[in-house]
Amino acid sequence: MTFRKILVANRGEIAWRVMRTAKAMGYRTVAVHSDADKDAPHVAFADEAMRIGPPPVGESYLDVKRILYAARTSGADAVHPGYGFLSENDAFAAACEKMGLVFIGPPPAAIAAMGNKAAAKRRMIDAGVPCVPGYQGADQSDAALAKEARKVGLPVMVKAAAGGGGRGMRLVERDDDLLEAIRTARTEAESAFGSGELILEKAVVNARHVEIQVFADTHGNVIHLGERDCSVQRRHQKVIEEAPSPAVDAELRRRMGEAAVAAARTIGYRGAGTVEFLLGSDGAFYFLEMNTRLQVEHPVTEAITGLDLVEWQLRVARGETLPLAQDQVRLDGHAIEVRLYAEDPYAGFLPQTGRIDVWRPADGAGVRTDHGMKDGLVISPFYDPMIAKVIAHGSTREEARTRLSQALRDTIVLGPTTNRHFLIRLLGHPEFAAGKATTAFLGIHSFPAPDVSEAHWTLAASLLWQQSAARFPAPLRGWRNSNPEPTPIKLAVGDRERLLHIRPDDVANTNAPFYIDGNDIIVDLDGHTVRFQDRTYLPPASAQAGGDGKLRAPMDGRIVSIKVDAGEKVVRGQTLIVLEAMKIQHQLKAALDATVESIAVKEGQQVSNRTILVTMASSD
C-alpha cells in the first residue's frame, strides 16, 4: 500500500485541492486533462500532466481506458478520483486495483453496495439504520408499485433505484398522478441509468438535509466528523452548505453519527464517505443514501474540525490508522459554504459560458476560496459551470454568515453572468439568517431579478466616458472645462435601452470593479454585476438582427427535439425546440403568435450560443 505518485482523475478546483495536499505530504502529482483544460491552473500546478482526449467527458474524464493508460505511462501508483466523474464507479475502482494502482477511495464492493438504492436500503434496515418508510421490493409492475404507494400514503417520492443525488426522483401528491409518474419515472430511469428499477418513499416535507461525514480505516476503526446541513438546494443542486446544522444538538449528533458509522461498518467501508439523512420537523431522521466519495462541501467540515480530509484519505490509503478516535474529534465554531456558478439566476438559472476576464477571490479573515480559475480562463459548455466554492468560518453562525456575505461582495468575477448577487441575497434572507431554511426554502421564496439602479446606469456611462476621455485627446472629447457640453452615451441591458448625458461633474465615484469586453462594459456595484452594451455608436436595437421572430440558442447546446414544422402556426409560449446544455433540457418557446417560416437546425445538432434556430413571421 505504499505509493509515491498520485494521478488525480479529475479537473478544476477539486483536482487542484487534492494536489495541494498530496504535494505537501511529499507525493508526486499527475494531472490529466482534456483539450479544453490544457491551460487550467491545476494542470500547471501538477508535477506532470497528461492529455487524455477531446473536451467531451465520454472521451476524456469518464473514459476508464484513457485514465488507466495515463496512469500507466506516467508511472503513477495511486489514483484519486475527486468527486463526480468516475469517483463512484465500482468498476473503475476495481480496474485500478487490478492494475496494481491504489484507489484512494472505498473498496469496489462498498461503492457497489450503495450504488443501488433498493439494495442499500434493505441493507440499512438490516443494520438497524432508520430509513424512510417505503417500498424497495422486486415486483416492479405498475400495479404493485401503485398499490405499495397507496400503502405508504401520499405524498410519495418515486425514485430511480440506480439514481442518486435527487436524479430520477419525483414527488407525487395526488392519486390521479400516480400511475403516470411511475411510468415516466421508469422510462426516464431506463434512459438515464440503464435500469428502470424504482423505489417508493414517503415524502418527508419541510425536512432538513443533514449529512454525516464518516471516515474508516483498514483496521476496523470508523468514526464520524459531525454533520453538514445542505437543505438549501435547487433542483437537487446544493447552493449553501454549513456545519454544524442549526437543527442538530450534541445529543442528536451523537445518535445520527452512530447511525452513520453503523451504515459504513455494515458495508465494510474505507476512507471518506457521507451518509445522507432527512431530518424531519419532529426530530426523526431517516437514511437517504450514502455518497462514497469526498464531497464538494467537505471544506465546511475541515473548517470546524481543523482537519485536512484529503490528508486523512491519503493516510488511510497507505494503511495508517485514523489519526483521531471519536472522543478526540472537536468541533469549533461554524462554517458556511456557497457554490459560485456561471449561471443566470434571473433567467431560469441558465448555465453561462465564456471567458472569465477578471478573477480575484476574496481573502478576508476566516475566508477560504477553493477554485480552479485564473484571468482569461474559459467556462466551456462541456463541464459543470462551478467557478469556485467560497467558505467562511467564524466563532458563531452569525460571524460565519456575515464574513461569507462580505467575502462574496469582495470577490471580483467579471465575464459571464454568475449567481454571486443571488447568493448574497440568500445569505441575507431573514429565514436563512435565522437558521430556519429547510428543503422547501428555494421552492417557497422567489428572488426576482433586481432592477438595475439609477446609480448603476450612471456609473457604467461614467466609466465609459472616462475610458474614452483617456483614449482621445481633449479637443475630441466633446467637452472642455470651458465648454461643459454633456456627452451622450447610449447603454442597453437586455432589451432596455437608456440614453445618458454625462457631464464632467457627474463623474463622481467611479471606484468600482469593471471590465470592457468589446462593445460591452461589465460593472460591479455593491455585489451586483451587470453587463451593459454600449450602443452609442451602434444602430438602434430595432435595426439590428434579432427580437423579430428569430428564435436563437440562448447558450451552447445540443438540439434534442424539434417540436414544429415549417409552415406551422404557433402561439406565443409554445415550445418550438428542446435544447440540452449541461445535462439540462431547456424548452425554447415562441415569443409571439407566428407562422414558422424555416427551421435552420436538425435534431442531434450541436449549436453555439445565439445561433438562429427558427425563423417566424408574426401573424398579427
Ligand code: MV4
Ligand atoms: C427526499 C425528500 C423528501 N422525502 N426523499 C434530494 C437529494 C437526494 N439526495 C434526496 N433528496 C430528497 N429526498 C423523501 N422520501 C427530500 C429531498 C430533498 C429535497 C427535496 C425537494 C427540494 C429540496 C430538497 C433538498 C434536499 C433534499
